[in-house]
Structures are given as C-alpha cells and as structure tokens.
Amino acid sequence: MNKRHLHHFWTRFRAIKPWYFLALCLVSSVTCVFALHFNNIHMIKLRSAVFSADQNNKDVQTPLKALQAYVTTHMNTNLNAGKNPVYPPIQLKYTYERLVKAQSDQVAQSNATLYSAAQAYCEQQNPTDFSGRNRVPCIEQYVQAHDTALTAIPDALYKFAFVSPKWSPDLAGWSMVLAILSGLLFVITFIVHRWFRHVIA
Numbered sequence: 146m147n148k149r150h151l152h153h154f155w156t157r158f159r160a161i162k163p164w165y166f167l168a169l170c171l172v173s174s175v176t177c178v179f180a181l182h183f184n185n186i187h188m189i190k191l192r193s194a195v196f197s198a199d200q201n202n203k204d205v206q207t208p209l210k211a212l213q214a215y216v217t218t219h220m221n222t223n224l225n226a227g228k229n230p231v232y233p234p235i236q237l238k239y240t241y242e243r244l245v246k247a248q249s250d251q252v253a254q255s256n257a258t259l260y261s262a263a264q265a266y267c268e269q270q271n272p273t274d275f276s277g278r279n280r281v282p283c284i285e286q287y288v289q290a291h292d293t294a295l296t297a298i299p300d301a302l303y304k305f306a307f308v309s310p311k312w313s314p315d316l317a318g319w320s321m322v323l324a325i326l327s328g329l330l331f332v333i334t335f336i337v338h339r340w341f342r343h344v345i346a
C-alpha cells in the first residue's frame with residue numbers, strides 16, 4: 146500500500162480519537178465499581194433478613210431462597226466458606242436450637258409417661274410387694290426396654306454457603322465488559338495513530 150492510499154485511509158481513521166475510548170473505559174470502570182458495591186450491599190440486606198427471620202422465629206425459607214437466588218446470579222456477593230472454614234457464612238443458629246429444645250422436651254415428656262407406665266406395669270406384676278424391693282429392678286428393666294433415645298439433629302442441615310459467579314449479566318457485568326473492550330480499543334487506536342503519524346510524516 147503506497148503513501149497515497151495510506152493517507153486516504155488515515156484521513157478517515159484519524160476521526161476516531163483514542164481518548165473517546167479512554168473516557169468510555171473510565172466511565173464504565175466507575176460504573177462497574179459502584180454496581181459491584183451495590184451488589185454486595187444488597188446481598189448484606191438479604192443476609193440480614195435471613196438472620197432476622199431465624200432469630201424471631203419467622204419463615205426462614207423465603208428469605209434464604211431469595212438470598213441464594215441473588216448470590217448465585219450476581220458478582221461480588223460471595224458467601225462461600227472457603228477451603229478451611231471455621232464457621233459457615235450462613236448458620237440458622239436459633240432455628241437449630243429451637244428444634245433441639247423441642248425434641249428434648251418431647252423426649253422428656255415421653256420419658257415421664259414411660260416411668261408412669263413402668264410403675265403401673267410393675268405394680269401389676271408384683272401386687273403384694275409393698276416395700277418396692279422387687280419393683281425397682283422391674284421398673285429399671287421396663288424403662289431400658291422402652292426408653293426413647295434422643296436422636297441427634299445434624300447441624301449441617303442448618304448451615305449454608307453460596308458461591309457467586311465470576312461474571313453475571315447485570316449492570317456490573319456488562320459495564321465490566323464495556324470497560325475491558327473500550328480499554329483494548331483505546332490501546333489499539335492509540336498505537337495505530339502513532340504508527341500512521343510515523344509512516345506518513
């Protein structure tokens with residue numbers, strides 16, 4: 146390509162200023178930072194709603210599902226426990242404690258009923274034993290045979306960790322794409338402008 150053709154191409158190309166792309170890159174970058182910050186703030190609000198529902202014995206599933214749906218579809222909302230977690234990021238502590246207490250109360254009530262049934266049974270087996278010497282072993286055997294054991298509730302069912310995506314198609318994601326593309330276009334047009342000036346001069 147001779148200098149006449151290069152000059153003709155340069156007269157068209159030089160209207161595309163590199164600084165336009167630089168300005169677009171800066172605006173997009175600032176937008177991306179604010180959008181990422183908003184994503185994180187909104188995640189914190191949703192997480193607080195889960196903790197509030199857990200503490201106040203309200204419906205936990207609805208805010209928990211809303212939190213999961215938001216975290217898994219927006220950047221900068223990570224609620225992952227990491228490789229060596231000490232505590233998972235979401236723990237329904239109060240829900241778990243209420244379940245354990247309810248189970249303990251139920252077992253205690255069942256055991257009280259069990260002792261009454263054991264005493265009635267052993268009185269029928271030994272109606273002439275007024276001292277209770279023979280009834281005590283009978284009651285112990287009856288209780289051991291019919292004891293209601295406390296089954297441990299796995300606390301892992303009430304601990305959650307959600308992972309946010311590397312990129313999401315929201316304001317933060319698209320402004321990031323625009324910032325990267327405009328940054329690349331700035332570099333390319335800047336280099337081409339310098340090259341044309343050097344060749345045509």
